[in-house]
Amino acid sequence: MEARRFRKPSFRALVLVAFLSAFGVSASTGVAYAVSTSAYGNPGFFTVGGITFENVAHVTTDASAHWANATTVTQKYGGTTPAGAAGSRGRLFIPNEVLMCEGVNTYGTTSSPSAVGRSCTKTNTISEWYSWGVSLGWNGNGYNSYYTYKSPRLNS
Numbered sequence: 270m271e272a273r274r275f276r277k278p279s280f281r282a283l284v285l286v287a288f289l290s291a292f293g294v295s296a297s298t299g300v301a302y303a304v305s306t307s308a309y310g311n312p313g314f315f316t317v318g319g320i321t322f323e324n325v326a327h328v329t330t331d332a333s334a335h336w337a338n339a340t341t342v343t344q345k346y347g348g349t350t351p352a353g354a355a356g357s358r359g360r361l362f363i364p365n366e367v368l369m370c371e372g373v374n375t376y377g378t379t380s381s382p383s384a385v386g387r388s389c390t391k392t393n394t395i396s397e398w399y400s401w402g403v404s405l406g407w408n409g410n411g412y413n414s415y416y417t418y419k420s421p422r423l424n425s
Contacts, residue, residue: 305331310400310420314346317406317413321346322355326400326417330425337361337425338390339372341402341417344383352379356405356412357386364397364422374405374412397422 310326327340339361344350356376361369370389377384386402400420405412 305329306423308399308421308423310418313404313415313418315404315406315415317415318354318408320351320354320406322350322404322406322415324357324402324404324415324417326402326420328361328398328400328420328423330398330423332425334392335394335425336390336392337369337398337423339388339398339400339402339420341386341400341404342383343386343404343406344377349382350377350384352377354407355384357384358403358405359386359388360401360403361388361391362399362401362419366401369393369398376405393425396424398425399423 307327307329312323312325315322315324322343323346324341324343327342328337330337339359341357341359343355343357345354353376356374358374359372363369369391372386372388375384375386399422402417404415404417406415
């Protein structure tokens with residue numbers, strides 16, 4: 270049986286919707302927002318509890334306001350993620366693997382096809398940021414942790 274590749278546009282759209290809703294951004298407000306830049310790491314895969322998951326790290330920066338945040342998305346590969354089967358935690362870094370902030374573990378629910386974990390948002394004039402997240406998969410007795418691939422570095 271050939272494995273189906275997850276369609277990136279839908280995965281990125283999910284991350285974008287999660288990001289926008291987390292910060293209360295609305296296209297209908299008529300308020301001008303600074304343009305931000307974002308980058309995704311390569312998707313990673315892991316299997317736990319008989320389920321194969323896909324995860325990705327995402328970083329967003331805004332050069333005019335000097336802020337950055339990180340998101341990690343974990344979902345079942347090729348299907349809907351069972352409630353509680355996956356979790357994510359966003360982590361935001363600067364060069365030399367210096368952790369600037371780390372979010373809390375967020376777990377998928379029946380109303381969500383994935384688990385989206387966010388870091389805090391940091392404001393600083395540091396020039397480079399990247400995301401390197403943690404995914405969690407239920408093994409029947411607890412959660413195993415798996416790192417995402419690092420996202421590309423972005424300037425702020």
